[in-house]
Amino acid sequence: MRVAMIGTGYVGLVSGACLADFGHSVVCIDKDQDKIARLKAGEIPIFEPGLEELVQANVKGGRLSFSTDPAEVVGDCDAVFIAVGTPTREEDGHADLSYVHAVAREIAPLLSGFTVVINKSTVPVGTGDEVEGLIRETNPEADFAVVSNPEFLREGAAIDDFKRPDRVVIGVEDDRARQVMADLYRPLDVTATPIVMVGRRTSELIKYAANGFLAMKIAFINEVADLCEKVGADVQQVAYGIGLDKRIGPKFLMAGPGYGGSCFLKDTLALTRTAQEAGAPISLIEATVESNANRKKSMAGRVSAMTGDLTGKTVALLGLTFKPNTDDMRDAPSLDMAPALIAMGARVQAFDPEGMEEAARLLDGVDFRDGPYDAVQGADAVVILTEWDQFRALDLDRVKMLMNRPLMIDLRNVYRPEDVRARGFTYASIGRS
Ligand code: NAD
Numbered sequence: 001m002r003v004a005m006i007g008t009g010y011v012g013l014v015s016g017a018c019l020a021d022f023g024h025s026v027v028c029i030d031k032d033q034d035k036i037a038r039l040k041a042g043e044i045p046i047f048e049p050g051l052e053e054l055v056q057a058n059v060k061g062g063r064l065s066f067s068t069d070p071a072e073v074v075g076d077c078d079a080v081f082i083a084v085g086t087p088t089r090e091e092d093g094h095a096d097l098s099y100v101h102a103v104a105r106e107i108a109p110l111l112s113g114f115t116v117v118i119n120k121s122t123v124p125v126g127t128g129d130e131v132e133g134l135i136r137e138t139n140p141e142a143d144f145a146v147v148s149n150p151e152f153l154r155e156g157a158a159i160d161d162f163k164r165p166d167r168v169v170i171g172v173e174d175d176r177a178r179q180v181m182a183d184l185y186r187p188l189d190v191t192a193t194p195i196v197m198v199g200r201r202t203s204e205l206i207k208y209a210a211n212g213f214l215a216m217k218i219a220f221i222n223e224v225a226d227l228c229e230k231v232g233a234d235v236q237q238v239a240y241g242i243g244l245d246k247r248i249g250p251k252f253l254m255a256g257p258g259y260g261g262s263c264f265l266k267d268t269l270a271l272t273r274t275a276q277e278a279g280a281p282i283s284l285i286e287a288t289v290e291s292n293a294n295r296k297k298s299m300a301g302r303v304s305a306m307t308g309d310l311t312g313k314t315v316a317l318l319g320l321t322f323k324p325n326t327d328d329m330r331d332a333p334s335l336d337m338a339p340a341l342i343a344m345g346a347r348v349q350a351f352d353p354e355g356m357e358e359a360a361r362l363l364d365g366v367d368f369r370d371g372p373y374d375a376v377q378g379a380d381a382v383v384i385l386t387e388w389d390q391f392r393a394l395d396l397d398r399v400k401m402l403m404n405r406p407l408m409i410d411l412r413n414v415y416r417p418e419d420v421r422a423r424g425f426t427y428a429s430i431g432r433s
Helices: 010-021 032-040 051-061 098-110 127-138 159-165 175-184 186-191 200-231 234-241 264-277 282-307 334-343 356-362 370-374 396-402 417-422
Strands: 001-008 027-030 062-067 079-082 115-119 144-148 168-171 194-198 314-318 347-353 367-368 381-384 407-410 426-427
Touching: 010 027, 010 051, 010 062, 010 159, 010 175, 032 168, 032 356, 051 062, 051 159, 079 098, 098 115, 098 314, 115 175, 127 144, 127 200, 127 367, 144 175, 168 200, 168 381, 175 186, 175 194, 194 200, 200 234, 200 264, 200 282, 264 282, 282 334, 282 381, 282 407, 282 426, 314 334, 314 356, 314 370, 334 347, 347 356, 347 370, 356 367, 370 396, 417 426
Parallel strands: 001 027, 001 079, 027 062, 079 115, 115 144, 168 194, 314 347, 314 381, 347 367, 381 407, 407 426
Antiparallel strands: 144 168
């Protein structure tokens, strides 16, 4: 099948490379000329485990290529994916659909023969109708159907998530499009992947409801962690104890500094706006949004509560990305933490294995270091902000020797309190005493 992927970001590039690996003929398109030039030169613009090899193999196999010009590609395609960003709209917190709308207008005059336009971007209910209207308005003769196919991949495990998903959700109203979608995802038959075929509006809502629920689970365990600290309970044991209940499940029950990333913040906000506009507000998600925002703001206070007045003190931050195995800095807790520490008078030294290039663009006044041991040099406190593997077994004796004062604030509960304290550290973590 001939496929165009419009938008070659985290989702577009991974989805395009995986679909090519399934045997489809895929062209990934982006308006970012630099990004496409790098991809054509064999360079991968994002960090995602396994992606470089996957892209290289499929380019070599002639199934994957790159372009900046939809006009060169779209007319020959059976399926055109829209995988552009849907960030938060500053004015009202809703999803900014301007990129999605622009793609609809761009591709409309290029469609030739029956074409399925597939919305992979996360979009509010009714966006499929809008895309259909825009294409129809621009090119009344076009023979096409608009489908919703939200993406659930997680950065850091994106290839596996795409190739072995828990399910594929497809919102489709047209029989020919249903067949095209079935053919597109036929390679997942071998793993008996459930294909959830529903109406377009239902599919759009499934994505937001999924992210809203997951965000709520994290906010819940974070508040339980606060309670644990007050009453002398252990949040990891509470999470284990409740997670064994199959109705609850063990995932997304890791207490921490508050969720970040490219999706949860914007999607929970957009869901609250959709629900309010529809006259069916979801107060649980509204509370989740507020709880998480307050939590992220409060984290720097946890550091100063341990160090005392931060003026002139040095804090080492280990981890800047919103989670490990990605270079994505979008809405990462470090973006709240570092400026707040600096505002309190601290010097901030930081290290992240993959995120420093992007972090340098977003964070002023941070001293970026070459590795974890370089970052803790002369520090009065070390804060573990992202649970990268390389921070899980630090040489604590060396860390202690390098620091000005052995104080660790472990916001990801990477270490066992008794182990760190036995090495002579003052140690604080989340929801454990
Ligand atoms: P991204 O910002 O990494 O990539 C979007 C790309 O689209 C950019 O490269 C941009 O240049 C390009 N683009 C914008 N307008 C264009 C146009 N008119 N023509 C061609 N290219 C254009 O975004 P992302 O993280 O890949 O997210 C894309 C969508 O997928 C969002 O709606 C997001 O919510 C959703 N999503 C993201 C993830 C994730 O983990 N990142 C997971 C599931 C769903």
